[in-house]
Amino acid sequence: MHLDTLDNIVAREGIQQIDVIKTDIEGAELKGLRGALFALAHFRPTLLLELFNKTLEAPILIDSQLLDLLIGCGYKLYSLEDSGVLLSLVFKAHYPGQNMCHSLNTENGLAV
Helix, strand or coil, X not given: CCCCCXXXXXXXXXXXXXXXXXXXXXXXXXXXHHCCHHHHHHHCCEEEEECCCCCCCCCECCCHHHHHHHHHCCCEEEEECCCCCEEECCCCCCECCCEEEEEXXXXXXXXX
16 A cells, blocks of 8 residues: 655645545554645644544543644644534643544634
8 A cells, every 4th residue: 555645645636725634543643744734734724633542441642742733733622522512622731532623713623
């Protein structure tokens, strides 16, 4: 299987717009987003990240590098609760094992 970064695909294919990026890449979130830095900066898409919990029992601790990358790109962090409520997680360092929604603003945070 051939793998490539999103930024390489955007350049090669001449992609002009990306509205949403959804990932479920089992612990490789930081690597995946590092390969999309141009797309994140240029297109400013809503991000839906399912963060991988390696133990499947302990809460997820977001890697500080991943957190720095997202905040550095201007993203705000939210947890999408089972009830559908969107909770701000900007100042938390410890996150429950749930799907995470990262968005530029709360209006984009609910875009699915």
